[in-house]
Amino acid sequence: MTKQPPDDLYLRYMAAFRAATAHTADCPACQAGQDCAPGAPLHERLARLQDAYRARQAKQRRR
């Protein structure tokens, strides 16, 4: 595995991951998979960044 310096997309992905995880830890609705009003945008943001990050990883692997 090649080691890469943390970059902006990765940092935003991690920040979104932490935000969503921290919220879910205190939210029974999100724990049950039913996104609440404040939680939905957090999960949406995480999903978007995760997609972008994975898409980029896949692209890099093809090199």
Ligand SMILES: [Zn+2]
């Ligand atoms: Zn929630």
